[in-house]
């Protein structure tokens with residue numbers, strides 16, 4: 072607990088604001104995930120497919136997050152790479168019931184990992200195996216295997232099953248991410 | 260080939276493969292549509308089963324079978340279309356089977372449309388009536404039906420008579436007995452089905468059904484009331500009586516301007532347009548058509564034929580290009596790539612290759628383990644660019660085009676290299692070259708005149724030489740029709756003693772030449788010929804004869820001259836031919 076406090080203080084001195092990039096295919100639930108992190112009064116009741124991207128702000132454990140909610144539609148996916156440089160963490164949302172497009176997810180993940188602004192950086196990646204409530208949904212273990220996450224050796228990563236409609240699993244994930252970013256910042 | 264496969268591995272992602280899906284179908288019986296209005300596109304397949312059993316309408320949601328319903332008869336086509344403008348925009352599914360179209364809404368049977376019945380031939384009806392009243396023997400009845408078939412053609416008989424004609428002798432009686440009491444009906448069957456938007460071009464606008472029938476008819480149906488809006492007959496527009504539409508493509512809007520293209524079993528491509536009284540034959544192909552598609556961008560008609568060619572025609576029916584396909588084509592489909600503003604053509608071939616063409620350029624090859632019998636490209640699930648392949652063995656393969664994929668023509672494959680891509684090694688323009696071209700450009704007229712002048716000179720000289728040769732008969736070949744002869748002469752030796760070898764050949768096909776002789780003419784102060792006259796009794800055609808004589812140079816001066824050799828016919832004054840032999844200079848020193 073002593074280290075924890077120290078870290079918070081250290082961070083307090085240095086940086087309280089972090090940028091996270093939220094990516095994933097269209098319809099995976101990115102906007103719904105971010106919507107859940109916002110405070111009750113800011114939350115929107117209806118979520119429509121994102122065009123281009125949206126910038127959203129929320130706080131978790133005393134850290135201010137600026138989330139870039141990217142659109143996952145094919146024609147907007149080439150926007151993602153322009154934000155790799157500025158972000159300190161990546162949230163990758165996967166629709167675990169969309170078995171057909173797991174190959175596409177893997178392909179997009181490979182493109183992300185091979186990008187010069189991402190390779191060689193110890194940038195934490197959080198995977199949400201979202202829509203776990205749907206009957207055909209694959210488990211987070213199966214998703215991790217299908218995406219070949221074991222290949223990521225030079226970055227901290229974490230996957231958790233989630234339901235963005237109820238918020239199940241989201242807190243666990245974002246806590247992991249907060250901690251990772253803190254560690255990174257304090258190690259600098 | 261390996262190179263192509265590498266590229267292909269980068270372009271297409273293997274999203275799903277189910278080797279044991281057990282779907283037996285053709286491209287016509289496959290459709291992709293947002294059946295539930297939730298933007299999750301479903302795959303609708305009419306499975307032909309064994310042809311008699313397990314005929315089903317299957318709906319796939321992503322990788323799993325969503326619903327399945329049994330069909331009564333073999334389907335010939337499946338299309339989805341919007342019947343009305345109600346929200347949410349849920350399309351209806353139309354399954355053509357026999358003379359009926361079954362309409363499904365929300366995957367539940369909604370309506371059944373039957374083709375209008377046709378008039379039965381009066382004689383045929385009479386015959387069956389007589390049979391019912393037992394006025395005839397079965398054998399005579401069969402005979403009469405057979406005669407009627409000769410007269411009006413098999414396709415114009417009722418299905419019942421057709422069936423009877425195909426039966427063996429012992430089954431006739433029982434067949435007639437079971438069927439004779441029910442009234443005779445004639446109905447044709449649907450061979451092909453497609454959709455045509457009614458008055459708006461949007462993809463989810465209301466669309467009419469267009470059906471082609473076995474008796475050569477084309478019907479356009481109202482989407483809501485299912486009344487026949489337009490009906491036309493193809494028979495009569497071509498000389499053969501086999502103008503049965505098998506592939507239909509409709510473009511445009513029914514209320515405004517439309518084109519319906521129909522390829523028929525006899526290889527004709529017919530065109531129907533708004534206001535046409537009868538169909539127009541656009542193209543008459545030499546062989547039957549396996550598949551036809553229309554590339555929407557330029558309205559080009561691409562057909563795959565039985566003779567392993569893929570031919571492209573313009574909208575007016577003019578041939579644009581033709582390529583040979585390496586194997587038999589099984590089916591084709593269009594691959595519209597909106598994000599690349601490109602439309603590719605997918606051609607499936609025996610053995611499991613699917614080639615993708617841009618125009619006539621091969622740009623990609625996709626391979627699956629077995630021959631593809633049905634293919635469709637479109638929106639499936641959440642993915643827009645999905646290629647669905649079903650093989651003859653019933654396997655299902657789903658490929659997704661990578662977002663980063665691009666298509667550039669592959670030069671080392673079949674198809675032609677576009678001319679502008681060939682890079683020629685053109686050397687740099689030197690100063691000399693430039694000056695030369697300048698000079699040529701300035702003096703073009705003079706150059707032309709000089710050239711013409713020289714050419715005339717050459718012609719004149721040739722003509723003169725020819726005349727001289729004719730005048731003197733100084734010609735080693737005799738063109739006389741009676742004795743066509745050819746002679747060559749050869750001088751051997753250094754001198755002063757020479758040997759003169761002559762070869763004579765009779766060039767006529769059959770007639771022999773008789774009573775000829777060789778005589779020599781020379782300056783007797785210089786040469787003395789050993790045998791100045793050689794008699795040739797006969798020259799058989801086709802054989803070569805050798806003659807020889809010695810020649811001695813008698814002059815002391817060591818000069819050389821010519822010897823003329825004549826072939827003469829004994830009773831003619833003019834020689835048949837003459838050869839001038841220039842004797843070599845005699846080396847007097849060797850004589851010493």
Ligand SMILES: Nc1nc2c(ncn2[C@@H]2O[C@H](COP(=O)(O)OP(=O)(O)OP(=O)(O)O)[C@@H](O)[C@H]2O)c(=O)[nH]1
Pocket residue numbers: 095096097098099100101102103104118119120121122141142143144164201202203204205233234235236
């Ligand atoms: N059942 C279920 N539905 C979910 C879940 N998360 C999101 N959805 C639904 O999935 C649909 C798409 O969610 P979005 O948040 O718009 O997806 P997105 O990733 O932002 O999509 P784009 O903005 O187009 O990239 C919405 O209808 C959500 O209600 C989940 O955990 N379970």
Ligand SMILES: [Mg+2]
Pocket residue numbers: 101102103119120121140141142143
């Ligand atoms: Mg969104």
